[in-house]
Amino acid sequence: MTALLRIENLSISFGRGGKTSRVVEGLDFTVQPGECVAVVGESGSGKSVTAFSVLGLTAFNGGTIETGSIKFTRRDGTVVDLATADEKTLRSIRGNEIAMVFQEPMTALNPVFTVGEQIAEVLRQHRSMDRATADAKAIELITRVQITDPARRFTQYPHELSGGMRQRIVIAMALACSPRLLIADEPTTALDVTIQAQVLDLMRDLAREEGMALLFITHDMGVVAEMADRVVVMRKGLKVEEQPVVSLFATPREAYTKALLEAVPKLGSMAGTVGPLPFGADPKSAKPAPAIDTPLLEVKNLSTWFPIHKGVPKRHVGDVKAVDDVSFTIGQGETLSLVGESGSGKSTTGRSILRLANPRAGQVLLEGEDILKLDREAMRARRRDMQIVFQDPYAALDPRLDAFEQIVEPLVIHGIDKGSALRDRAIALVRRVGLDEEHLDRYPHEFSGGQRQRLCIARALSLSPKLIVADEAVSALDVSIQAQVVNLLIELQQELNLSYLFISHDMGVVERISHRVAVMQHGKIVEQGTRSQIFEAPRQAYTRALIAAVPIANPIRELKGSVTKQNRALQPA
Amino acid sequence: MLDQLARRTLGAIATLGVVIAAVFFATRLSGNAADYLLPPGIDMQTKQLMISQMGLDQPLLNQFLHYLQGLFTGDMGNGLYERRPVIAIYAERLPNTLTLFAYALTLAVALGLPLGLAAALNRGNAFGAAIMSLAFVGYATPNFVLAIIMILIFSFNLHWLPSSGSMTPIHFLMPAIVLAAPMLAEIIRFSRNALLDVLGQDYLRTARAKGLPEHLVVGKHALRNAAIPVVTILGLQVAGMVGRVVIVESVFATKGIGDLVVYSAIGRDYPVLQFGVILIALIVVTSSLIVDYAYAALDPRVKVAAS
Numbered sequence: 001m002t003a004l005l006r007i008e009n010l011s012i013s014f015g016r017g018g019k020t021s022r023v024v025e026g027l028d029f030t031v032q033p034g035e036c037v038a039v040v041g042e043s044g045s046g047k048s049v050t051a052f053s054v055l056g057l058t059a060f061n062g063g064t065i066e067t068g069s070i071k072f073t074r075r076d077g078t079v080v081d082l083a084t085a086d087e088k089t090l091r092s093i094r095g096n097e098i099a100m101v102f103q104e105p106m107t108a109l110n111p112v113f114t115v116g117e118q119i120a121e122v123l124r125q126h127r128s129m130d131r132a133t134a135d136a137k138a139i140e141l142i143t144r145v146q147i148t149d150p151a152r153r154f155t156q157y158p159h160e161l162s163g164g165m166r167q168r169i170v171i172a173m174a175l176a177c178s179p180r181l182l183i184a185d186e187p188t189t190a191l192d193v194t195i196q197a198q199v200l201d202l203m204r205d206l207a208r209e210e211g212m213a214l215l216f217i218t219h220d221m222g223v224v225a226e227m228a229d230r231v232v233v234m235r236k237g238l239k240v241e242e243q244p245v246v247s248l249f250a251t252p253r254e255a256y257t258k259a260l261l262e263a264v265p266k267l268g269s270m271a272g273t274v275g276p277l278p279f280g281a282d283p284k285s286a287k288p289a290p291a292i293d294t295p296l297l298e299v300k301n302l303s304t305w306f307p308i309h310k311g312v313p314k315r316h317v318g319d320v321k322a323v324d325d326v327s328f329t330i331g332q333g334e335t336l337s338l339v340g341e342s343g344s345g346k347s348t349t350g351r352s353i354l355r356l357a358n359p360r361a362g363q364v365l366l367e368g369e370d371i372l373k374l375d376r377e378a379m380r381a382r383r384r385d386m387q388i389v390f391q392d393p394y395a396a397l398d399p400r401l402d403a404f405e406q407i408v409e410p411l412v413i414h415g416i417d418k419g420s421a422l423r424d425r426a427i428a429l430v431r432r433v434g435l436d437e438e439h440l441d442r443y444p445h446e447f448s449g450g451q452r453q454r455l456c457i458a459r460a461l462s463l464s465p466k467l468i469v470a471d472e473a474v475s476a477l478d479v480s481i482q483a484q485v486v487n488l489l490i491e492l493q494q495e496l497n498l499s500y501l502f503i504s505h506d507m508g509v510v511e512r513i514s515h516r517v518a519v520m521q522h523g524k525i526v527e528q529g530t531r532s533q534i535f536e537a538p539r540q541a542y543t544r545a546l547i548a549a550v551p552i553a554n555p556i557r558e559l560k561g562s563v564t565k566q567n568r569a570l571q572p573a
Numbered sequence: 574m575l576d577q578l579a580r581r582t583l584g585a586i587a588t589l590g591v592v593i594a595a596v597f598f599a600t601r602l603s604g605n606a607a608d609y610l611l612p613p614g615i616d617m618q619t620k621q622l623m624i625s626q627m628g629l630d631q632p633l634l635n636q637f638l639h640y641l642q643g644l645f646t647g648d649m650g651n652g653l654y655e656r657r658p659v660i661a662i663y664a665e666r667l668p669n670t671l672t673l674f675a676y677a678l679t680l681a682v683a684l685g686l687p688l689g690l691a692a693a694l695n696r697g698n699a700f701g702a703a704i705m706s707l708a709f710v711g712y713a714t715p716n717f718v719l720a721i722i723m724i725l726i727f728s729f730n731l732h733w734l735p736s737s738g739s740m741t742p743i744h745f746l747m748p749a750i751v752l753a754a755p756m757l758a759e760i761i762r763f764s765r766n767a768l769l770d771v772l773g774q775d776y777l778r779t780a781r782a783k784g785l786p787e788h789l790v791v792g793k794h795a796l797r798n799a800a801i802p803v804v805t806i807l808g809l810q811v812a813g814m815v816g817r818v819v820i821v822e823s824v825f826a827t828k829g830i831g832d833l834v835v836y837s838a839i840g841r842d843y844p845v846l847q848f849g850v851i852l853i854a855l856i857v858v859t860s861s862l863i864v865d866y867a868y869a870a871l872d873p874r875v876k877v878a879a880s
Contacts, residue, residue: 094784
């Protein structure tokens with residue numbers, strides 16, 4: 001059988017003149033017709049760059065193919081080298097024989113055209129259909145990706161659809177011409193876990209029906225286990241190893257692959273332990289949960305609503321009940337995780353507790369004092385005790401301040417230290433989070449994502465807070481970096497007796513870090529309990545659906561087809 | 574979206590109302606018109622008579638009500654110098670200014686957009702750099718300097734174009750070019766930057782990945798998105814043009830409303846001045862309203878951003 005795609009000795013570099021850097025180096029792999037090959041690696045491994053080179057889009061990204069060939073077998077049996085083909089040939093292949101699904105459904109669609117038009121356009125381009133035929137086919141495609149009310153969706157704009165729906169539209173667009181190869185670049189990374197499960201199912205089913213090959217780019221080993229037949233592991237532009245998926249998970253040959261697999265949170269691996277457990281630690285070393293009878297934070301019947309206005313003049317027509325009658329407590333040195341999908345109100349809850357959003361009712365008692373009743377001055381002083389770490393470490397640091405200024409700013413604002421004492425304190429803080437003194441003079445863009453999140457943590461720690469709200473604090477990080485940051489948080493907690501409100505949609509990480517878990521849906525807490533109660537004996541169907549939707553890093557097929565799908569059937573529409 | 578546009582329209586009307594009131598009271602702040610209008614040494618009795626004839630002896634509130642009434646009935650009174658209806662004076666002048674605006678706007682957009690696009694697509698080569706240098710020169714040259722240089726070259730040396738007047742369309746050519754120059758420069762710069770910004774967006778990558786030819790990728794997917802900030806600039810530029818038209822009209826002796834307003838302000842000719850300022854406000858408010866409507870037509874997200 002001739003390979004559908006054969007990549008040989010591919011090297012790609014970026015940059016011009018003297019400052020070029022190779023991001024892919026001597027890469028070889030093949031994709032057979034109908035096969036799913038996953039390319040796995042962390043950010044900067046060159047996996048996305050490889051994907052774009054297959055579409056012949058390297059030059060548009062600013063890169064150059066230095067050596068090698070990308071041989072693709074077309075529908076008519078001829079073989080073209082995509083690395084050297086002219087633009088006209090490439091254009092007749094793109095969207096037609098090779099299509100692509102992107103990571104960010106929010107930005108992959110053009111905001112000023114209807115989604116229907118964006119699908120129909122592909123058909124008009126490659127199938128020379130007239131407008132009416134293309135539109136009818138587009139509606140048919142929208143139906144195929146399991147979107148309800150396709151005729152209406154056809155006329156809607158991207159901003160009117162949810163993230164999951166947009167990704168389905170991108171998939172519909174990719175499928176329009178029944179391509180022979182579908183490239184999926186982290187297609188579910190930006191989606192909620194339950195939506196991710198649905199989209200993965202959809203892609204697998206469609207690929208099977210169409211006999212389409214999949215080139216799947218991801219950093220998530222769980223997704224790899226669910227989707228791939230064969231896995232190519234990449235690191236810093238080089239292929240580390242290549243194996244069929246089952247043997248890769250069973251007997252990884254390279255240390256790097258082993259480390260990647262280690263870092264994957266495995267649901268259920270912590271059954272029988274009580275406290276948080278660092279990645280790679282022995283389950284028996286877990287510390288017991290602290291006593292809850294000395295609560296640090298008590299949240300009682302908290303509600304935060306956002307008003308909806310309509311008409312001229314603006315009338316108040318209703319409210320979005322982002323947080324609706326939510327109550328929980330966090331003990332000293334305890335981690336409570338708040339889990340749920342986007343829009344469930346978990347972030348607003350975190351922000352309300354810090355009074356970054358304005359709750360309309362309820363109490364937030366910090367050591368018995370209702371902070372919602374404090375005036376400006378008193379609240380400012382109280383903020384010392386409560387700090388926040390945000391999701392995106394790129395956006396949470398001021399790009400024009402160096403690390404030292406970022407870290408000591410809270411100390412200066414609260415008048416705690418000045419002069420040379422500041423420097424000493426900053427040095428102690430960065431060392432505490434695993435950075436060096438020399439890092440203090442650098443600017444945010446000189447740090448990696450993981451280092452930036454460490455800086456954010458150092459900044460939060462500078463005021464010796466009692467409570468840290470971690471709002472999706474590790475969600476934007478690579479899996480191995482994520483493991484390191486989670487370990488750091490656990491370590492800091494044990495040392496400083498910190499309490500965390502850990503807001504996350506990632507059940508795997510939540511299982512690692514939590515003492516207790518609260519599940520949120522539509523602004524309410526639907527279930528709350530100790531970690532083992534939630535993970536080992538969930539009572540609510542929604543909680544079970546959240547857990548079942550997590551891709552399991554175990555590639556044994558029977559598991560995938562039956563158990564997970566059955567569980568997924570439970571989830572609410 | 575209709576909500577949003579209705580709100581904008583109401584806002585525009587309210588703005589106009591504020592301008593109308595502000596104009597009336599502001600002109601009264603600058604002193605009594607009679608002192609400037611009447612020749613020195615006039616006897617008191619004649620002076621009183623003139624003042625009452627012009628209605629300047631009435632209480633301020635009465636004058637204001639009279640002024641509002643006139644605004645609605647189209648009777649804005651007589652110009653204090655020309656002694657004929659204000660409406661008639663403007664009926665003569667306004668078409669010239671509007672013609673000038675239309676020429677300048679057409680010129681700036683018709684040249685500016687393509688040049689901006691060309692500059693974006695040729696970024697980093699000599700052609701793109703040449704366009705941007707041209708735009709910079711256009712932006713940095715004061716318009717009266719440009720006007721005088723153009724008169725020197727095209728009227729005095731080459732005898733191609735008339736240096737002043739507003740009789741035929743050819744008379745408007747030079748003033749229109751001078752009026753358009755800064756706007757043209759601005760449109761080039763903004764459309765270039767907007768397009769460059771859009772060219773880096775993910776959805777353009779998607780468009781290319783679909784196999785669309787480059788003319789559709791740029792002409793369809795990029796252009797409509799890039800047009801959104803450019804429309805904003807157009808609205809601001811029309812407002813700026815109102816200020817520049819005063820100078821341009823005096824240099825080229827175009828009989829428009831620009832120099833009329835200036836002279837009426839110097840001479841305290843309240844009726845003419847008031848109506849002139851209101852007209853200018855109307856032009857500015859209307860153009861920003863058009864910009865809002867254009868936004869809504871270009872960008873389906875406007876509805877969301879407003880709520």
